[in-house]
Amino acid sequence: MNKDLNIVQRSVALRSTSVTRRATRLGDPLFEAVTRASGILVLLLLGSLIVSLFIGGLPAFRRFGAGFLFSARWDPVHEVFGAGVSVYGTLLTSLLALVLATPLAFGIAFFLTELAPSWLRRPVGTAVELLAAVPSIIYGMWGFFVIVPIMSQYIEPPLINLFDGIPVLQDIFAGPPFGTGIFTAALILAVMVIPFIAATMRDVFETVPPVYKESAYGVGCTTWEVMRSIVLPYTRVSVVGGIMLGLGRALGETMAVTFVIGNANRISPSLFSSGNTIASLVALEFPESPTGSLKLASLLALGFILFVISFIVLAISRTLLRPRLKA
Structure with a gap:
């Protein structure tokens, strides 16, 4: 009886470890993708702000120059x-x-x-x-x-x-x-x-x-x-x-x-x-x-x-x- 119980516990532990490893393999790429997207988003926001201001002010730059x-x-x-x-x-x-x-x-x-x-x-x-x-x-x-x-x-x-x-x-x-x-x-x-x-x-x-x-x-x-x-x-x-x-x-x-x-x-x-x-x-x-x-x-x-x-x-x-x- 005890031998069968130990076998069941080991099986559950192995399944839990396998699930944890699988979740880790999925979590790391997901976390990397989210952080990379966040960094790119900051650059896009900054770039869009610069471009918007420059395009909006372009008529003044053309009219008056330097x-x-x-x-x-x-x-x-x-x-x-x-x-x-x-x-x-x-x-x-x-x-x-x-x-x-x-x-x-x-x-x-x-x-x-x-x-x-x-x-x-x-x-x-x-x-x-x-x-x-x-x-x-x-x-x-x-x-x-x-x-x-x-x-x-x-x-x-x-x-x-x-x-x-x-x-x-x-x-x-x-x-x-x-x-x-x-x-x-x-x-x-x-x-x-x-x-x-x-x-x-x-x-x-x-x-x-x-x-x-x-x-x-x-x-x-x-x-x-x-x-x-x-x-x-x-x-x-x-x-x-x-x-x-x-x-x-x-x-x-x-x-x-x-x-x-x-x-x-x-x-x-x-x-x-x-x-x-x-x-x-x-x-x-x-x-x-x-x-x-x-x-x-x-x-x-x-x-x-x-x-x-x-x-x-x-x-x-x-x-x-x-x-x-x-x-």
Whole structure:
């Protein structure tokens, strides 16, 4: 009886193993096909987006040629359009935001990983992450109703008076203190990208093996020396990646910038002057652009240019990182 029972159990086990192997043989090719299709789908979506923008903006490129990229004129009445002002505003606000946000984000990440007591790390870290979930239009409203009055009353007038008469600086900090403008837009963008950069830096700082830091502390290094000589070299690739992530967010931001940048189509050396960006100009002008019009084609051409700018920024970052990656 026991012998027959053992034979039955072995038979069931062999059948189960055979079914499992058969399922594995079927599952692996299926999983490979699904993952390959997902990767191809991403390329198709990206390619279709590029092609759609280029085809849509082709009438503007044909009409204005290469001058479209540098022209500062945007005249819907006479159907003369140029991307110069919006490209200038996009690059300037994004770079200023990065200059303002990166030191603050680094300080937050440094505090959370090295200095903050354990009971404070989770609340502060959660608060930083929650900032990334705030809708951009809320940032825009906060900037318009809170930051703009502060800038116009307490920040811009003293700076204008301080640098008055100093060559170059008087041009950079000049103009009536309206509160709106390039600098205010960059300030709002900096607040918006800080959570992305800080969260990335904090996560990569925590990946440093503790033995490295403990060894540095053991030979007498201070906390800052450990951060500068151990943590940053170990995580430099990911840190730069987080900064570029923030730059990508700043380049394409729309509503928050639209609220506070002033939306004037002119280029001025002053950071306090009004301007626009590609995203803000498209957001304002797109609803009033008839289908098939040259204005709509120009807006689509602006979208294509913004995509190219983002691609160039990514390519530059990869080029800068390539020697370090090889090292």
